[in-house]
Amino acid sequence: MKSQIKSRERVSQHGEVFTAEREVKAMCSLVSKQCGDYKATFLEPACGDGNFLAEILSRKLQAIESAPDYSVNSLVALSSLYGIDIQSDNVEACRDRLYKIWEKSGDFDDRTKFQARYILLTNIVHGDFLKPERIILYDWEFDSQGAARGKDHNLSSLITGQGVLNLE
Numbered sequence: 546m547k548s549q550i551k552s553r554e555r556v557s558q559h560g561e562v563f564t565a566e567r568e569v570k571a572m573c574s575l576v577s578k579q580c581g582d583y584k585a586t587f588l589e590p591a592c593g594d595g596n597f598l599a600e601i602l603s604r605k606l607q608a609i610e611s612a613p614d615y616s617v618n619s620l621v622a623l624s625s626l627y628g629i630d631i632q633s634d635n636v637e638a639c640r641d642r643l644y645k646i647w648e649k650s651g652d653f654d655d656r657t658k659f660q661a662r663y664i665l666l667t668n669i670v671h672g673d674f675l676k677p678e679r680i681i682l683y684d685w686e687f688d689s690q691g692a693a694r695g696k697d698h699n700l701s702s703l704i705t706g707q708g709v710l711n712l713e
């Protein structure tokens with residue numbers, strides 16, 4: 546079983562105690578409809594190494610696995626997940642973890658893999674959620690060519706409801 550803490554220092558400095566898998570699954574099941582909707586947007590403001598985002602991504606991918614256009618729709622699913630963490634190693638770990646889940650789920654060409662990496666680089670960000678004015682998130686547009694970065698949104702405007710990102 547994965548440890549819920551990395552060190553005492555990280556617990557005292559950043560409140561870093563990871564949620565156990567059982568609780569993650571139970572909490573995701575409370576919003577199972579949204580977790581099974583590949584387009585529904587999620588923002589994890591203190592994402593750690595991605596316990597919640599990984600579970601949500603797995604559920605989204607499972608929901609579309611036998612639908613047509615899996616390649617582009619799996620990118621849509623990936624692009625619907627946003628994460629912020631104040632510790633850069635957690636941000637890296639979260640991006641890698643989500644990438645591996647996504648990559649394992651299909652047979653993707655190099656261009657699509659590059660787009661997936663780019664989405665994760667942009668959506669899973671290093672920052673202090675308590676200073677939302679410094680955090681920029683982007684939405685995504687899709688066509689037959691794949692993903693293109695859309696409008697940028699300052700997190701503080703999203704919190705005050707002035708942005709257009711559909712954070713459910």
Ligand SMILES: C[S@@+](CC[C@H](N)C(=O)[O-])C[C@H]1O[C@@H](n2cnc3c(N)ncnc32)[C@H](O)[C@@H]1O
Nearest residue numbers: 559561562563564591592593596630631673674
């Ligand atoms: C309690 S852990 C939870 C991690 C993950 N959400 C989970 O449930 O397993 C809290 C996380 O919040 C991060 N964190 C603490 N303060 C933060 C802040 N002001 N802004 C962004 N992340 C923060 C820590 O680095 C840590 O990864």
